[in-house]
């Protein structure tokens with residue numbers, strides 16, 4: 001298990017629990033705000049049922065090998081229908097989606113060490129970004145708020161593709177935008193299935209970061225690829241990728 005930096009031209013980053021923390025605490029915050037809004041709009045509901053539906057929806061894209069991303073309007077409709085047995089109007093859906101967007105942008109903050117790290121990596125590598133998230137506008141606004149947008153030559157979000165990692169389509173979109181072969185790239189992510197298996201199946205090198213506790217946990221299966229390196233903190237990329245590079 002070791003990274004061959006001589007082949008790497010581009011480093012492609014995951015977002016949640018890789019560049020930023022998006023773990024249980026953040027999901028609880030997002031869910032609490034969403035629940036408060038729904039309660040104000042439709043009345044009290046069973047919060048356990050709410051949490052169960054939300055968890056099922058977050059994990060749904062990984063249920064089949066098609067890896068279909070959630071339709072953000074569809075899951076919002078489904079949530080309200082299941083909780084309240086009413087069909088929400090389009091303006092009610094819009095209100096809920098606007099709140100989800102706002103909360104996501106508000107709660108996601110990039111740690112101080114990330115920007116200097118990306119600056120140093122950018123001196124020797126091209127940088128790119130692939131995220132699984134149903135709303136690409138939320139990712140775009142979050143990257144802008146955190147002043148990360150300009151680091152990345154290519155930004156690909158599952159909500160625009162209709163598939164989530166580990167489906168090859170989302171990686172292919174990124175490689176096409178970068179005009180690059182998979183072997184020339186190294187992927188950094190926290191999710192065993194989406195990031196590590198997804199990238200390795202494409203022929204990329206992959207670094208598994210375990211700095212944060214991910215909300216979606218996927219256990220390794222027999223025959224899974226191993227990552228080329230495991231790091232406990234993102235700053236360890238410096239040791240792996242900078243000190244050894246030509």
Ligand SMILES: [Mg+2]
Nearest residue numbers: 014016017190
């Ligand atoms: Mg992640």
